[in-house]
Amino acid sequence: MPGLMSWTTATSLLLSSWITICSARPSSYAEWAADSAIRRKQGNGLDTSGSAIVSYEHGELQWGLRQLYEKTGNKTYYNYIVTGANNIVYDNGTVHGSYTISEYTLDPVRTGPTFLYLYQQTKQQKWKTAADTFKTQLNGHPRTAQGQFWHKKRYPNQGWLDGIYMGDVFYAQYTKDFQASNQTAWTDIVSQFSLMYQNTLQQPGAANYTGLLYHGYDYSHTAIWASSDRGHSPEIWDRALGWYLMALVDVLDIIPPSDAGRPKLLDILTTLAPRLRDAADPSSGVWWLVITQPGRAGNYFESSGSAMYVYALLKGVRQGYILDPDGSVVAAAKKAYQYMTSHWVVANADGTMSWTNTVQVGSLDGNADYAYYIGVPQVLNDLKGLAAFLLASLEYEKL
Template structure:
């Protein structure tokens, strides 16, 4: 609004200005703003862009955040949206929609399983247990490497990806807690999934572009074009794969009832290295973390938000001791960059979220050129849901 020199605005003009400011003002909470914006766009509602049911892990990620937001605020609309979305995925008989096929042995859809578990706990409706049983049946038949690692999908022969840990193992734990709480074999298997992934993908000192972090995945059979000679790992540390793994660590530590030393060891190894890998100026992280500053590389928003969530939650719950405050300082610096650069006020009560890479796969050659060639998306749910989670932790802090 422009005020002419030497004059005061009229009462009418000032009233209009204040009314517009009220409409445009976003909620005090960025977590609420992110959630409300996703809901306003119909994101994470159990349907794909064509209005067909989809058992998408992105929807499971958002529903996890909406559950936490509901528990924080008591706002029933978040719970109702979870029910609405999950009911698109699971029909009244408990069958999973969205083209789900148990024999595809893909871990990705299983990320919606924790939502079913939550709704079964809240409602007692049998359809949620039936759907959970289906996912559990899949995991029990999931192809494995000779060491015992779940394949990421049937089509990826002998391959373990960091992504799969987030998709499958949190549900595996929730299911075991709910229906098989004395199954020590299952709990040992869950810990083994994390540890095999860690041991087969963690960077060893002396390698080129050393970060001490985890490569995107590995091929136990060493037959993939990208498999290294030593452990069969992929060539680069890709930000979102590591982000999935970090979030899985802090989420499972809250619910795993047995000896959690493996998870704590991994988390305490990774958190300081993630802190140190941040760009010193911006405070956030590069898409390809093994090649910071290389032409074509850029700061990526979904992985950065995942790191902030994992770091702050790890410190808040005492899983990682932040003696000198450097971990929280790094996470809060990154969060400030995120809201300054990747949050856009649409002036209609909603926000946009920028700079999330659309996808990352080991279906090809896993090179730097591959990762940096993928399109960057606006309001990609993988990034927006991670920002919701990061905001919840930041606002708790």
């Protein structure tokens, strides 16, 4: 019965391969995600051509690797952070690799927390000098008349949710480390969150109301997409909201417990958390790419935003920032996480994992309409999504 023997042999080989893959992968999804990124040389301060690049994605991954190192004691993760940072900072502390302060973009500043962390660990002056460069940028960074940092100099008067994560986690940590009594700085940091919230909060009566935050706003009302009331963009894009929520729970760890502005940050988080819970797709438990258009043709469940939400919700509850008396917030985050691991994690033959369904980018550089968001391609193993999954996994594994 050669046909049967052939089928049996093939099945046996497939089963053997699957057992090998499963036995090779770590039991922790956080470690599996980190180890896979490291195997692929992602987030190491270099672009795909090997040139130095100051990338917020790399800063996001390094934030996760730092927590993983603190959890496991595995020096591989710490050493990878050092390698990545060394690739973009010369020995004299000069930040290089595509970074120029005169561009006044918040995105590169997301690598700043890595410099501060390495200075804490090593006391090497180069890391303090590199961090000072980003603080100098923030000191002169253009702002709206209300005081909101522009996302980039080439987008005058525009505040994007993304920029809160890029700039203000660093701003808070730098203030804590070197200017802890600088009340003006703490007030300014809280103001960055508050102004973004006020200007992008979806109001009752809006179409597809969720009470969450639009992607960004133009204080000058001159952008093609700016609304007539506050100048906000027309859609709630999942990853922009994810950046903002992650920044909230991270900065709440940093800002002094006695700071007068801290209750404002807590109020924003506790207002948004149940609305985010309720905005999840009831069947899958995860979130749509364009949250304001659930189920519309072309929309899909997007993985980076969903992972960011799981991280923010679980960390918020764990740290006591979000009250969850009925357990519904944690239950929603757990449901989403289980969908993520069963649908977006792919085991590879080499023992690594791949991560799917992450949208490549989202910008307010065009008309910011629905067709734009769904037209952006998805990227396999996009670091913005993989690093968010690492962070979500760290929190899930602490449950």
